[in-house]
Structure formats: structure tokens, C-alpha cells
Amino acid sequence: DLSILGKYESVLAKLGITSISEGSSLSCEEVGDGNLNFVWIVRGPQGSVVVKQAPPYIRLVGEGFPLTKKRASFEYNALSHQHSVCPDHVPQVYGFDEPSATILMEYLEPPFIILRKGLIHGLVYPFLASHIGIFVAHALFRTSPLHLSEKELRERAAAATNVELCRLTEAVIFTDPYVPNDKAAFPNKWTSPQLDGIAQSIKQDAELKTKIYALKLKFITSTEALIHGDLHTGSVMVTASSTKVIDPEFAFYGPIGFDIGAFIANLFLSFCAQPGLASSRTEPAALDVSKYQDWLLEQVIQMWETFSQEFLKLWETPELTTNSSFPASMFPIGSPERKLAQEAFMQKILHDSIGFAGAKMIRRLVGVAHVEDM
Amino acid sequence: DLSILGKYESVLAKLGITSISEGSSLSCEEVGDGNLNFVWIVRGPQGSVVVKQAPPYIRLVGEGFPLTKKRASFEYNALSHQHSVCPDHVPQVYGFDEPSATILMEYLEPPFIILRKGLIHGLVYPFLASHIGIFVAHALFRTSPLHLSEKELRERAAAATNVELCRLTEAVIFTDPYVPNDKAAFPNKWTSPQLDGIAQSIKQDAELKTKIYALKLKFITSTEALIHGDLHTGSVMVTASSTKVIDPEFAFYGPIGFDIGAFIANLFLSFCAQPGLASSRTEPAALDVSKYQDWLLEQVIQMWETFSQEFLKLWETPELTTNSSFPASMFPIGSPERKLAQEAFMQKILHDSIGFAGAKMIRRLVGVAHVEDM
Numbered sequence: 001d002l003s004i005l006g007k008y009e010s011v012l013a014k015l016g017i018t019s020i021s022e023g024s025s026l027s028c029e030e031v032g033d034g035n036l037n038f039v040w041i042v043r044g045p046q047g048s049v050v051v052k053q054a055p056p057y058i059r060l061v062g063e064g065f066p067l068t069k070k071r072a073s074f075e076y077n078a079l080s081h082q083h084s085v086c087p088d089h090v091p092q093v094y095g096f097d098e099p100s101a102t103i104l105m106e107y108l109e110p111p112f113i114i115l116r117k118g119l120i121h122g123l124v125y126p127f128l129a130s131h132i133g134i135f136v137a138h139a140l141f142r143t144s145p146l147h148l149s150e151k152e153l154r155e156r157a158a159a160a161t162n163v164e165l166c167r168l169t170e171a172v173i174f175t176d177p178y179v180p181n182d183k184a185a186f187p188n189k190w191t192s193p194q195l196d197g198i199a200q201s202i203k204q205d206a207e208l209k210t211k212i213y214a215l216k217l218k219f220i221t222s223t224e225a226l227i228h229g230d231l232h233t234g235s236v237m238v239t240a241s242s243t244k245v246i247d248p249e250f251a252f253y254g255p256i257g258f259d260i261g262a263f264i265a266n267l268f269l270s271f272c273a274q275p276g277l278a279s280s281r282t283e284p285a286a287l288d289v290s291k292y293q294d295w296l297l298e299q300v301i302q303m304w305e306t307f308s309q310e311f312l313k314l315w316e317t318p319e320l321t322t323n324s325s326f327p328a329s330m331f332p333i334g335s336p337e338r339k340l341a342q343e344a345f346m347q348k349i350l351h352d353s354i355g356f357a358g359a360k361m362i363r364r365l366v367g368v369a370h371v372e373d374m
Numbered sequence: 375d376l377s378i379l380g381k382y383e384s385v386l387a388k389l390g391i392t393s394i395s396e397g398s399s400l401s402c403e404e405v406g407d408g409n410l411n412f413v414w415i416v417r418g419p420q421g422s423v424v425v426k427q428a429p430p431y432i433r434l435v436g437e438g439f440p441l442t443k444k445r446a447s448f449e450y451n452a453l454s455h456q457h458s459v460c461p462d463h464v465p466q467v468y469g470f471d472e473p474s475a476t477i478l479m480e481y482l483e484p485p486f487i488i489l490r491k492g493l494i495h496g497l498v499y500p501f502l503a504s505h506i507g508i509f510v511a512h513a514l515f516r517t518s519p520l521h522l523s524e525k526e527l528r529e530r531a532a533a534a535t536n537v538e539l540c541r542l543t544e545a546v547i548f549t550d551p552y553v554p555n556d557k558a559a560f561p562n563k564w565t566s567p568q569l570d571g572i573a574q575s576i577k578q579d580a581e582l583k584t585k586i587y588a589l590k591l592k593f594i595t596s597t598e599a600l601i602h603g604d605l606h607t608g609s610v611m612v613t614a615s616s617t618k619v620i621d622p623e624f625a626f627y628g629p630i631g632f633d634i635g636a637f638i639a640n641l642f643l644s645f646c647a648q649p650g651l652a653s654s655r656t657e658p659a660a661l662d663v664s665k666y667q668d669w670l671l672e673q674v675i676q677m678w679e680t681f682s683q684e685f686l687k688l689w690e691t692p693e694l695t696t697n698s699s700f701p702a703s704m705f706p707i708g709s710p711e712r713k714l715a716q717e718a719f720m721q722k723i724l725h726d727s728i729g730f731a732g733a734k735m736i737r738r739l740v741g742v743a744h745v746e747d748m
């Protein structure tokens with residue numbers, strides 16, 4: 001039902017029509033590669049828009065697996081915030097229709113493709129890591145207690161309790177890979193019999209499970225910033241020079257390291273997948289696998305460095321810290337204590353990020369949802 | 375205005391009257407030693423009740439310092455929860471009148487006194503530490519992700535955002551002692567000139583301030599359990615054999631270590647105060663100061679040991695962990711991973727507790743609110 005598009009001037013303008021009764025001049029194509037929701041490209045005489053709708057169930061599994069369509073509100077709110085603080089790396093949002101759980105947003109037209117596909121093809125994106133570093137720094141800093149007052153942080157965190165989608169993450173990342181398959185909320189899958197031994201040893205590794213539970217507790221009980229919540233390489237669209245982050249329906253106030261960890265985990269997984277992918281690849285024939293792997297590892301470092309530099313730059317911007325829980329009266333600009341506290345903060349985030357990256361990698365290998373590059 | 379008492383059968387029964395029109399048989403006495411609220415003892419022919427009212431300002435400072443009277447709802451909710459899971463150590467709650475922000479509760483009659491006064495008089499309470507350990511274990515376990523599901527924890531934490539009272543703690547404990555006095559939200563006080571040097575060096579200690587800010591971030595961004603939030607020795611009433619915790623108006627979902635730290639900080643402060651108190655004390659003449667100090671230190675250890683034993687006992691109670699975020703399928707009863715994860719959890723709580731205890735001690739020495747025993 002495309003009638004809701006008629007309510008948004010900017011959508012009509014984009015499509016190049018004046019009202020929705022001219023529906024005949026529109027065409028509508030479904031995009032098939034998401035897991036949870038319906039996404040359509042609606043084309044008009046002048047341009048196109050993307051329509052994303054959350055059904056009250058998981059699209060890929062069907063009506064038998066109900067899931068709140070409220071996830072679309074969380075996505076809309078997060079997307080709007082992210083676009084407002086980082087317009088270069090987030091599609092523009094045109095509107096939101098709550099009753100139908102539908103978001104209208106900018107169409108990222110070809111040559112934009114999903115990053116995961118680009119990596120599978122061995123393509124190099126020179127700005128990728130720094131763009132993602134900038135995105136995470138801006139989106140998270142602006143919702144962190146370094147920018148917000150304690151009051152604002154508490155109120156916003158309480159308003160963004162995305163309980164059901166967090167519940168999915170809690171199950172598929174922090175629990176299911178570590179329990180016998182008949183106890184998992186979602187059945188684990190892995191390449192059998194090759195990985196049977198590894199899957200079993202993961203389920204029996206006391207130290208690993210202890211660390212994973214500590215990470216799960218961080219996920220459940222930390223409200224450090226409005227995180228994206230699902231920042232894998234399937235939530236990023238790229239061209240040679242541009243990078244856009246989509247699909248923040250898992251957004252909630254959680255640990256900052258979770259987003260960074262998610263992204264670098266996917267780079268590491270791509271690193272591991274490259275030799276296998278190369279052997280089944282016909283073109284570009286000249287791709288040097290080990291060079292491409294080096295590039296992937298460099299992206300991990302580059303992403304962290306851009307993130308931390310940009311985050312600290314925002315932290316040092318006086319207009320952005322007037323209400324901060326980190327007061328200049330206690331940590332004067334230029335003082336050694338300011339530097340020391342910032343270093344301690346960044347070290348903690350790095351430590352958390354590495355932990356979450358590990359958890360993410362394990363779940364992709366032996367958990368419910370595999371991805372194309374494995 | 376005592377007419378609200380008439381709405382509660384249990385209050386009338388307690389007082390020994392049948393309706394509030396017999397008001398002539400009631401007497402009302404104000405208790406003067408609280409800081410934020412009004413507390414009255416209302417006596418009837420058969421018995422007494424306590425009436426606690428939160429005015430829309432800080433009682434001790436006056437109408438010039440507004441403070442939400444919603445704090446009474448947070449107190450009522452926390453008190454009700456605490457009484458339900460730990461009836462031996464929390465007064466019974468008879469009722470709550472939201473419009474007037476008034477709580478009706480059990481009168482803890484003499485010989486109950488405020489613990490702080492007992493310690494000032496050098497009195498020994500043989501059960502104190504284990505009672506408080508039990509109170510904290512039950513009150514916090516039952517609101518932690520070890521008992522609650524992830525969903526319940528998130529929903530309860532969001533519903534209990536006690537923003538304004540947290541704001542007071544954030545200012546007086548984690549900020550004011552570390553900033554120049556003219557930048558403090560509440561002017562710091564300390565014994566001058568004796569402590570001038572110490573107060574200054576605290577404000578300039580880069581490492582200390584870095585650790586304090588890390589604790590402040592834990593306070594702002596952790597939702598580990600419904601904590602009491604103000605568990606000093608002025609929030610505990612005692613007799614020789616009984617211990618009751620009152621005044622949880624600061625309650626919110628915060629770090630577990632904050633309550634433990636608050637209590638042990640007050641024991642340490644009492645330890646430090648004893649030689650000074652002894653020199654001004656006339657009776658009991660026979661009190662051995664250093665023995666009493668030993669007893670105080672033993673209480674710190676005893677409190678932690680009782681807390682951790684009791685907390686683990688609850689954690690090992692199958693009926694209390696059916697919805698836990700710590701699933702038996704991942705951590706089977708009796709398995710080494712279960713033990714390891716529990717040890718890691720308790721170590722983290724101990725570490726946090728010691729940190730918060732330090733922050734609490736510093737603020738009592740150089741912050742805005744002093745207490746009688748210093």
C-alpha cells in the first residue's frame with residue numbers, strides 16, 4: 001500500500017509526482033537480501049525512494065516467529081539521530097508511519113552495494129575504515145555521558161529500551177553458541193562434521209563461557225551510548241568513495257565497544273574467508289589474496305584509530321561538552337588529569353571492543369545465522 | 375493533615391482506632407534528624423505509625439532548593455520490594471499517598487536507634503554486619519540479571535529512573551569534592567585550616583580524579599540491580615538484636631558495589647573517628663577504643679562474607695533462577711564454569727565496592743554533607 005507516501009512532501013518531490021493518485025507512474029521492486037523486514041525500491045518519473053516495513057514477525061522465518069513491529073520506531077529514531085550528527089554516512093530519512101511500521105528513506109542507488117558483497121569480490125574501499133570510524137565516533141559520542149548530562153542520558157536510555165531486539169542478540173550471540181543444541185532458542189548451525197569438535201569444545205570451555213557471560217552482562221547492564229546494535233558488513237553500503245550505514249533497528253543504549261567489535265569482527269572473518277573465496281573466484285584474476293588480507297587487517301587498525309581520534313576531537317570541542325558528566329571544572333582543558341581520564345576511557349572501550357569482536361566471530365561460525373562470506 | 379491515614383485499614387488497626395474522625399485520640403511528633411524529608415510519629419491508643427512526607431524541596435535547605443516529590447514514589451517502590459524479599463530487615467509499609475508524597479510505615483520504636491548514634495556511643499551490635507549482608511544480598515539479587523530475565527531487568531530499570539536524586543549523588547559524591555569550591559553545585563566543607571592541604575591535593579590528584587570519573591561512569595551507566603542508593607549508617611536502625619534498613623529514596627538501577635561500598639565506607643569512617651570520640655566520651659568508661667576499632671574492621675569483612683555467601687546461595691536456588699540471564703544450560707549446576715563465572719562476578723563486585731567506599735569516604739571528609747561522627 002503506497003498511499004502513505006502521499007503524506008510526505010519530500011517523498012513526492014523526490015519521486016517527481018504531485019500526489020499519490022498518480023500511482024500509475026510508480027513502480028515498486030522488492031529487495032530480497034534482508035532478514036527481518038521488507039524493503040522496496042519505489043521508482044517515480046524523477047527519482048526513487050526506499051520503503052522499509054517491519055512486519056509483526058521475522059520475515060525470513062515467517063509469521064510463526066512473532067517480533068514486535070515497534071522495532072521500526074527504534075530504527076527510525078536511531079536513523080534520524082545518526083543522520084543528524086553524521087549526514088555523510090547515513091541515508092536521509094523522509095518520514096515514518098507508525099501504524100504500518102514503515103520508514104521512508106533515501107535510495108542508495110547503484111553503484112552502492114552492500115559492503116559484504118564488495119569484500120567477497122575482493123574490492124578495496126580506500127575510505128571505508130575511516131568513514132566507519134567517523135560514523136561510530138559521532139553517533140556514539142553525541143549520545144554518551146561525555147556529551148549528554150547525566151539526566152539526559154538516563155532519560156534517553158529509559159526511552160530507548162528495545163527489549164525484544166536486544167533479546168535476540170542476547171540469545172544468538174551470548175547464549176546459544178554455548179549451550180547444547182536442544183537448549184538453544186535458535187538452533188545452532190555449523191559446517192559438520194568439520195567443525196563438530198570445535199563447536200563442542202566451545203560449549204565446554206569454562207574460561208571462554210565465563211568471559212562471554214561477563215560480556216553479556218555488559219550488554220544487558222551498560223547504557224554508555226545509543227549504539228547501532230547490528231553493525232556488521234551487511235549493514236553498510238558502499239561505493240568506491242562513499243560509505244553509508246543502514247539498518248539500526250537493534251539500536252539501544254548499550255556498550256560502546258559492541259559496535260566497534262561488531263565491525264572489526266566482520267573484517268577478521270572476511271580475512272579468514274579470503275583464501276577460500278579466492279579459490280572459487282574467477283575475476284578479478286589478478287587479486288593477490290595475501291595483499292587483500294593485509295588491507296583488511298589495516299582496516300581494523302585504521303577504523304580504531306579514526307574512531308578514537310574523532311571521538312577525542314569531539315570530546316575536546318567546548319560547545320559539545322557544556323552539559324557533559326565530565327566537567328571541565330574537574331578536568332581542566334589541557335590538564336594531565338584530562339588526558340589520563342581520556343586514555344583510561346579509550347583503553348576500556350578498546351578492551352570491550354576486542355571482547356565483543358570475539359563473541360561476534362564465534363557466533364557467526366557456530367551460531368544460527370551464517371553469512372555469505374563463510 | 376492526618377486524614378489520609380483513614381484510608382488504610384492496617385494503619386487504623388495499628389493505631390487502635392476505627393476511623394480518623396477520632397483524631398483527638400492521636401498525637402503527632404516530628405522527628406528532627408533527617409535531611410530531605412518530614413518524618414512524624416503518629417501515636418494512637420494502641421500503637422504508633424511513622425508518616426514520612428517528601429516536600430517539593432530539600433527540608434534542611436528550604437523551599438529555595440526544589441527537589442521532586444516523586445522521590446517518595448521511588449522510596450515507596452523500593453521499600454515495598456525490599457520488605458517483600460527481606461521482611462526481617464525492612465520496616466513494613468502500610469500505604470502510600472501519591473498526591474501528598476506520603477509513605478505510611480511501621481514505627482521502629484525504642485530501643486531502635488539510628489546506627490550512627492550507636493556507633494558514636496561505642497555500642498557493639500553482634501548481628502549488624504550479617505544482617506546488612508543479608509539485606510543487600512536479597513534486595514539486590516532479586517532485582518539483578520541473575521534472577522530476572524534480560525527483558526524484566528531492562529523494563530524495570532527504565533521504570534525506575536530516579537533522575538533527580540541520582541543527580542544529587544553525581545554532584546556531591548563524584549564531582550564537587552574534586553572541583554574548586556566556586557564551581558561546586560554544593561559548596562564543599564572541611565575542617566579548615568587543618569584539612570586545607572588535603573582538600574587541595576584531592577582536587578589536584580590526576581590519578582584519583584581519573585578513578586573517580588570511572589566510578590562516576592559506572593554509577594551513570596550500569597543497571598545491575600535496584601540499589602538502595604544511600605546505605606550509610608544513618609539509614610540503618612538497630613537494637614541489640616535487630617537491624618532495619620530505612621530511607622531508600624535514592625533507589626535506582628545502579629552498580630551493586632555502590633551499596634556495599636557505602637556501608638563499609640561508614641564503618642571505616644567510624645573506625646577513624648573512634649579515638650576522637652573516645653576522648654570526648656564520659657561513659658561507658660570501660661570501652662577499649664582499639665578493641666572497638668577491631669570490631670568495626672571485622673564488621674567490614676563479616677558484611678562482605680555474609681553478602682557474598684548469601685548472594686551465591688540465592689544464585690544456587692533453582693526456583694530463583696528459572697528466568698535468569700545466567701542459564702543453567704550454559705552453566706550447569708555443579709560445573710566448573712558455573713563456579714568460575716560466579717567467582718569472576720563476585721570479584722568484580724568486590725573491586726567496585728572498594729572503589730565506591732573510597733569515593734564515599736572522601737566526600738564525607740571534604741564534601742558538602744558531614745555526619746555526626748566526624
Ligand SMILES: Nc1ncnc2c1ncn2[C@@H]1O[C@H](COP(=O)(O)OP(=O)(O)O)[C@@H](O)[C@H]1O
Pocket residue numbers: 031033034035036037038039050052091105106107108109114234235246247249
Ligand atoms: N536506503 C537504501 N538504499 C538502497 N538499498 C537499501 C536501502 N536500505 C536497504 N537496502 C537494501 O535492502 C536490504 C535490506 O535492508 P535492511 O535495512 O538491512 O533490512 P533488514 O533489517 O531486513 O536486514 C539491504 O541489504 C539493502 O540491499
Ligand SMILES: Nc1ncnc2c1ncn2[C@@H]1O[C@H](COP(=O)(O)OP(=O)(O)O)[C@@H](O)[C@H]1O
Pocket residue numbers: 405407408409410411412413424426465479480481482483488608609620621623
Ligand atoms: N520507620 C521508622 N521508625 C522510627 N523512626 C524512623 C522511621 N523512619 C524514619 N525514622 C526517623 O526519622 C529520621 C529521618 O528518616 P529518613 O527516612 O532517614 O528521612 P530523610 O530521607 O529525610 O533522611 C530517621 O533518622 C529516624 O530517626
Ligand SMILES: [Mg+2]
Pocket residue numbers: 034035234235247
Ligand atoms: Mg540488514
Ligand SMILES: [Mg+2]
Pocket residue numbers: 035036230247249
Ligand atoms: Mg535489520
Ligand SMILES: [Mg+2]
Pocket residue numbers: 408409608609621
Ligand atoms: Mg535519612
Ligand SMILES: [Mg+2]
Pocket residue numbers: 408409410604621
Ligand atoms: Mg538522608
Ligand SMILES: [Mg+2]
Pocket residue numbers: 409410604621623
Ligand atoms: Mg533520605
